Amino acid sequence: MARSLVFFFVTSVQSLFFENMFETRGHYGTCKDVNGNEYDGWSGSADFKTCEVQCEGSRDCVGFDYHHGDDGPIKKVAGWCExxxxxxxxxxxxxxxxxxxxxxxxxxxxxxxxxxxRDDFERICYAKRGQDEL
Known part of the structure; x- marks a missing residue:
């Protein structure tokens, strides 16, 4: 009698995404923790996708602030990532x-x-979600 072995491989499905806090909170603002503290970071010119990919690739990145510029009345700092x-x-x-x-x-x-x-720079906070499910 022939026996066959069946192997099952379980892999995790990456469910990482960024919550647009402007859409859920209704106003602009920089990202803050549960106690209202701002985060350490780096800022400068970058397009949105570069900012998103950079944060995705770092386990210590909790999110990013982004100023889209053309979406709001302040248009002088478009493409600013924090x-x-x-x-x-x-x-x-x-x-x-x-x-x-x-x-x-x-x-x-x-x-x-x-x-x-309150945020005079019209930054939108994009909070990293789903990282702990990996």
Whole structure:
């Protein structure tokens, strides 16, 4: 009698996505943690997809703020990305050559829960979701 072996491989399905906090909260604002703290990070010129891909590729990136420019009344800083990292986990050097501004003095940690209540720069926070399910 012939026996056959059947192998099943279980793989995780990546369900990583970015929640547009402008759509869920109804206003512009920078990403903040459960205690209302802003995150460490790097900022500078980058297109939206570059910003998104850079954050996707870093486990310590909790989200990013992005200024689309043409979508709102302030049009002078279109294409501005601010990568947000949990406290102390931002890379020591810029992850993208066009990002020249470091922000290491914030204390945000964990997932993005809030956004600032006022933002003159019309940044939209994109909170990383689904990372813990991997």
């Amino acid at each position: 990568l947000r990292y949990t406290d102390g986990a931002a890379p020591a050097s810029s992850p993208i050559s066009t990002m020249k501004h470091s922000h290491f003095n914030h204390h945000g940690s964990g997932e993005v829960v809030h956004i600032s209540s």
